[in-house]
Amino acid sequence: MRADLSRLTALATLLRRLAGMPDYAAYVEHARRCHPDAPLLSERDFFRDYLRARYADGPSRCC
């Protein structure tokens, strides 16, 4: 049961990365490790921030 669940989580992460979706868990892990003193963004704020970074400049799509 637990193995199935972790496999499902891994699939979800794969799909997210594939489509270029934000990965909140990865961000939290990164922030805890590298900036333990800075305040953590909420999931929604992180999402907004992520979109800004991703679509701010340059084309991300081709023809």
Next chain:
Amino acid sequence: MQFLLWVAVALAGAAGWAVLALTRGEPVSAAWLVVAAVCSYLVAYRFYSRFIAERALGLDPRRATPAERLGNGRDFVPTQKWVLFGHHFAAIAGAGPLVGPVLAAQFGYLPGTLWIVVGVVLAGAVQDFVILVASMRRDGMSLGRMARQELGPFAGVLTMIAILSIMVILLAVLALIVVKSLAESPWGVFTILCTIPIAILMGFWMERWRPGRTLEASVVGVLLLLVALVAGRYVAESATLAPLFTRTGEELAWGLAAYGFIASVLPVWMLLCPRDYLSTFMKIGTVTLLAIGLLIVRPALHLPAVTQFVDGSGPVFAGALFPFCFITIACGAISGFHALVASGTTPKMVRRETDARLIGYGGMLMESFVAVMAMAAAASLEPGTYFAMNAPLGTLGGSVESAATVIRGWGFSFSPDQFQALTASVGEQTLLSRTGGAATLAVGMAQIFSRAFGGGLVGLWYHFAIMFEALFILTTLDAGTRVGRFMLQETLGLVWKPLGRTSWYPSSIFASLLIVAAWGWFLVQGVRDPNGGINSLWPLFGISNQLLATVALCVATTVLVKGGRARLAWLTLAPLAWLLVITNTAGWQKIFSPDPKLGFLALARATEAKLAAGELTAKVAQQVVFNARLDAALAGIFLVVTALVVLASAREWWRVLAGRRPVIDTETPFVETAYAS
């Protein structure tokens, strides 16, 4: 053992090519096409890309990538290489590799396939790979900024102009493809319209109701899309609803322009981002499905290997095999636009330097494979069907009967009854002259899918394929208008500061309007064009895309020369030289050819003569003349801009090689990776 394996792969590839090239008279199985292409890719990847990686670029597994050094959990994220491969592939492959090969099939399947495979191995994949690595070694710098840094401010400005103008042409031609496949098609229009509320629903889901739950929202979105697809049939069959969604080309063109404008000023989360996710999943899913379908069905290629139209008399687009086969197929062989993607989000996500080989070179090979599959799908149609769908209405006449006469005149068999039956089976009222490639590909895919996966639901598969193409074209319209807007605002900001503020609403709206007006203009003219529009717009798009590739290859060569690898500069110089030859020949012919079908200026003169003879009304004639001259001017600007970039680059190479300019290393200094090897 390894050695024997590679000999076997090479032999299998050679056998594939031999069958394709030597078989005449009887249809060849599409499997040979796939075998020839895939074996060529494998050999090229194993040997050529390795040579580039080790000798020219010196990829170093110990060198930390920007994703590692600057990792922020947001855009700089170290990503597993196969996942990034898929992500990068989804970002570079769009309608381009699907449409180009379908159009080039008018020369037969062989010339196009050869160019797709040879072009990608020696040119396209090399460009993508070198630019990806150059950007990765400069913290993910964009192509425009690299051009400015390596070639000076003048070349930097020229590159920006090139990018902006290719964007306008690209958006116009992509929109035209959608219009051509949706005109007078209630099923298609309904399904595509549904994608808008579905995307907005997803947007609210993941931003308002369940923040960050992107995957969950996407699953719901995909399911709703499939519901809309099935519902489309009932709309098309309903006497009350069908007329509401039956729209002419011109109405759709105005609708798309309005959509492009509104979508590009809405917040990203509301429409662009959810649509982006939807089209990525649909794209990867459908491409995989098509590969499986081709393997199961292995359709026969009914189109001849080479047709009589290599001399330039073809109905789909004007111009002879050289140079127009190489212009018509840009994406799939080499696409300058990729340089923008390879210097955008991808380089910030590479985990280890050596992964760049799979992602840059391998990703482009994968796109090329999509182009080969598109070619196989198109070539699996009967030649009569192919030409009935792709020749302009002006050539075919208004009815299936008149089309039959014309097509038989070219020496292909054509049965009006069978064509009508095909039209009915895909749930359309007409398939005649559905130029632009999308509908042809959809028919090819529908036949493969319905044979592979049973059910005989040709209509459903056809509209599935149309939806799949329109979905990501609409995403590109939105994203492209946005990018164009940012670039325009940056330029306008030089004139008057407030216009440069991208967060200032009036400025955004003004710049968006200008961009939409620019591509909308070409779109509406293309729809009104009696020759179908694709005829003049697609070559213009091909030329501009290849010219962007020459700019990218100039930057790539400069990076190699300055990095002390001038002896290996032929890796990028050879494709650069080839591109200069084909784009200049094609550009010159498009502007100055005395044949009014081919040359823009000749078309203007011929139309004026017709006006003087009283064969045309003044309004129609003036429009054609104006557009022909505009197209000629645009082609001229493309050629001049590129020539200037090439000259600026050549001067830079000369200075560096002659020792007149100290070589400044612009790469980010080496930092050792913390990853265990």
